[in-house]
Amino acid sequence: MSAPVNHSALTLKVLAECSVTKARACQLSLPHSVVDTPVFMPVGTQGSLKGITPEQLENSGCQIMLGNTYHLGSNPGAELFDKVGGLHKFMGWKRNLLTDSGGFQMVSLVALSEVTEEGVRFSNPYDAKDMLLTPEKSIEIQNSIGADIIMQLDDVVSSTISGPRVEEAMGRSIRWLDRCIEAHKKTKTQNLFAIIQGGLDSRLRTICLNEMSKRNVPGFAIGGLSGGEDKNDFWKMVTLSTDFLPKHKPRYLMGVGFPVDLVVCSALGCDMFDCVYPTRTARFGTALIPTGKLDLKKKGCAEDFRPIDENCSCSTCRQFTRAYLHTIVTKETVASILLTIHNIQYQMDLMRSIKEAIIQDKYPEFVNDFMQKQFPTRNYPEWTVDALASVNIKLS
Amino acid sequence: MKFSLRSVSQRGGRLATISELGRHGDKTVTTPMCLVFTQAGTIPHLTNDMVQKLGKHAYPVHLPLPLLLESHEILQKYSNGIGDFLALKHHLLYLSVQDSTIRPPEGFNEKSFVSLWGRSGRLNVDVDKFMSVQEAFKPDWYQALCDSDAGKVGSRKRAHKSVERTLAYLDRCLEKHKESEVLRHSCIFGSIEGGSVAEERELSAKETAKRPVAGFVLEGLDTNGPLDSVLPLCENGKKEIIQSILNELPDEKPRILHGPLDPANILAAVELGIDIFDSTYAFLVTERNAALTFCVSPDTESMASNVGKLQDSCNLQRNLYETSLTDKIFKDDFRPLVVGCQCYTCTNHTRAYVHHLVNVGELLGKTLLMLHNLYHFLRFFEVIQLALEEGTFEKLQNMIATRHCN
Numbered sequence: 149m150s151a152p153v154n155h156s157a158l159t160l161k162v163l164a165e166c167s168v169t170k171a172r173a174c175q176l177s178l179p180h181s182v183v184d185t186p187v188f189m190p191v192g193t194q195g196s197l198k199g200i201t202p203e204q205l206e207n208s209g210c211q212i213m214l215g216n217t218y219h220l221g222s223n224p225g226a227e228l229f230d231k232v233g234g235l236h237k238f239m240g241w242k243r244n245l246l247t248d249s250g251g252f253q254m255v256s257l258v259a260l261s262e263v264t265e266e267g268v269r270f271s272n273p274y275d276a277k278d279m280l281l282t283p284e285k286s287i288e289i290q291n292s293i294g295a296d297i298i299m300q301l302d303d304v305v306s307s308t309i310s311g312p313r314v315e316e317a318m319g320r321s322i323r324w325l326d327r328c329i330e331a332h333k334k335t336k337t338q339n340l341f342a343i344i345q346g347g348l349d350s351r352l353r354t355i356c357l358n359e360m361s362k363r364n365v366p367g368f369a370i371g372g373l374s375g376g377e378d379k380n381d382f383w384k385m386v387t388l389s390t391d392f393l394p395k396h397k398p399r400y401l402m403g404v405g406f407p408v409d410l411v412v413c414s415a416l417g418c419d420m421f422d423c424v425y426p427t428r429t430a431r432f433g434t435a436l437i438p439t440g441k442l443d444l445k446k447k448g449c450a451e452d453f454r455p456i457d458e459n460c461s462c463s464t465c466r467q468f469t470r471a472y473l474h475t476i477v478t479k480e481t482v483a484s485i486l487l488t489i490h491n492i493q494y495q496m497d498l499m500r501s502i503k504e505a506i507i508q509d510k511y512p513e514f515v516n517d518f519m520q521k522q523f524p525t526r527n528y529p530e531w532t533v534d535a536l537a538s539v540n541i542k543l544s
Numbered sequence: 545m546k547f548s549l550r551s552v553s554q555r556g557g558r559l560a561t562i563s564e565l566g567r568h569g570d571k572t573v574t575t576p577m578c579l580v581f582t583q584a585g586t587i588p589h590l591t592n593d594m595v596q597k598l599g600k601h602a603y604p605v606h607l608p609l610p611l612l613l614e615s616h617e618i619l620q621k622y623s624n625g626i627g628d629f630l631a632l633k634h635h636l637l638y639l640s641v642q643d644s645t646i647r648p649p650e651g652f653n654e655k656s657f658v659s660l661w662g663r664s665g666r667l668n669v670d671v672d673k674f675m676s677v678q679e680a681f682k683p684d685w686y687q688a689l690c691d692s693d694a695g696k697v698g699s700r701k702r703a704h705k706s707v708e709r710t711l712a713y714l715d716r717c718l719e720k721h722k723e724s725e726v727l728r729h730s731c732i733f734g735s736i737e738g739g740s741v742a743e744e745r746e747l748s749a750k751e752t753a754k755r756p757v758a759g760f761v762l763e764g765l766d767t768n769g770p771l772d773s774v775l776p777l778c779e780n781g782k783k784e785i786i787q788s789i790l791n792e793l794p795d796e797k798p799r800i801l802h803g804p805l806d807p808a809n810i811l812a813a814v815e816l817g818i819d820i821f822d823s824t825y826a827f828l829v830t831e832r833n834a835a836l837t838f839c840v841s842p843d844t845e846s847m848a849s850n851v852g853k854l855q856d857s858c859n860l861q862r863n864l865y866e867t868s869l870t871d872k873i874f875k876d877d878f879r880p881l882v883v884g885c886q887c888y889t890c891t892n893h894t895r896a897y898v899h900h901l902v903n904v905g906e907l908l909g910k911t912l913l914m915l916h917n918l919y920h921f922l923r924f925f926e927v928i929q930l931a932l933e934e935g936t937f938e939k940l941q942n943m944i945a946t947r948h949c950n
Contacts, residue, residue: 199907224900231876240892467631475615482586
């Protein structure tokens, strides 16, 4: 076990390492609270987790959640955060926050954006206003928001693109990391993470890993994945990154994901994850269960008087039947809240059981058990078989 | 249930206690009181743990039938009743015929059935179906099937029909109620109809009063939503109609008046002798992203001495009952919605945060507003009871009128 490393605002203590895979269970100490890893971070884009109060989120066991800089930078804006003293205070969340850089949203949500060495430029044809998001500006906004972990502005390209643009983006991301480090004012209370880029090219990824790990940042994210690329390529980039990244710093796999992804990528050595999937799918009437998903809109639920999951301790499962939820799903706002509460609890419980299995050094059994429940006919996706085999787990 | 009138003030406002309520017959409520409105069985935007934060005054729950009708067959199979199904079994459940936030279209009730509008459209409900629903749902209180369509103002013929039919429905409901083992502990309420025709109203009241009902619902008084279409009771002779109805009703049974009545209207209705209202007003204010900010006393001192202290809790728009949180002026206002309010929203969050949430369309905005608005509205009823007890009801009316009426 490695000795805990102290950055003024972050400490990672490795509690256990799986003797078979690359999985590890850690304790991540951040300014607002301790986080157990592997951890799933739900996404509260605009300073709230879709109908859930901070108190309800706390009750689920969540220790860290995300906010999106692009949205929050527009509404309510950095100035307001300066006035109120940060997003924690603004929304009443006592535990940890992580903000992304705003770059990804700008590029994906905004139709007319242009990336130059300076930054990401957005020209709005309707009001002729020019907006420029530079590494400095991103850090400035994130400093105002005040999250415990902040992300560098990176030059993100779609993972389905290949060619010289990928190398250009990777190189630029390194230069932007340096600019972000330079601009970051609150190193004692906010941890700036680097984001490894390089697309699906192992040569480029390796260059990026080499360069970025020379910088003294408290943690690393694996970026540019989870964007619709072939999963068979995806896992290889993940495992390449975790092979290379220092063991004594947290590894954050951005935009991942579905329960299966979380289990497999934990085996590959990732510590932190985020994804809109569980909260988004809740609003569309889908609950997460050990065997996969339950669509509460389906007629089969109409007379099903069981809870979503008999073994779930969330308030939704303790009070309500599938039949009741079926009557209100997608129709009443409370349905959205009830399913979100359940899905968050599911994710928290999943991560807790991953952590416990690693600590007990029983992770391979856990993985097998989990995968069998999700794929009862053993029709495992090829990528999961390969990825797990690469860390010595044979799926039965 | 047991209704005990504690006092009737000179001008008509009544204080009462309703006891022996609930599954175990051990709960008590005091009136004037407010039923917590639900939509399809949910208190809008609030999960049950949030509802619990409203305290004991959120005990009585109002379930309008239209959006629940589709669950009839499911509830029959479920067999534990709607309280259990909705995880509201520790609340008093009252099932009304119509949804008082909307005005159903006129002309769709026939002699043997009433039209209810569910999610998939119009449903025709006759007495057999209606009572079958009651047996499946097993509410604590329910309003007997009624025809509240009184036709055009002044139309005698249609008004008479509404009275006749409603009495016929009531009698048949009472028959079935008597035979029903399952409904033994439920209480049935009769509805007073008759539109705006005084004689029909008197007839309806006299006749309904003869039946063995637990209480009365005053229907067809145009007090249904939407919000801005509810006229003051002082207009169009409504006050007189209500008076004429109540003159015929026994004192020792509660009277319900549905609809999103604003505070001045609530006070006018209390003064006439109405005991029970619903919270549709608080709900509809929430739906337009506003907070209820009209003056209520934050503590239990008498109203008169508190008038001075209330300055801070009254908001910028002193002539209205509510304040819109979409107003940009709240962007950096870090005070609670109402200073001194002890609700969850006001003790944990700020105007700035709620403004942000409604501005970007986040669901939590509605949740926090609904919680505050219900708290504030239920608090208002506490204040009304206090004012009746202390004899300061008129002062309360004057304060509301001078501070908030246009």
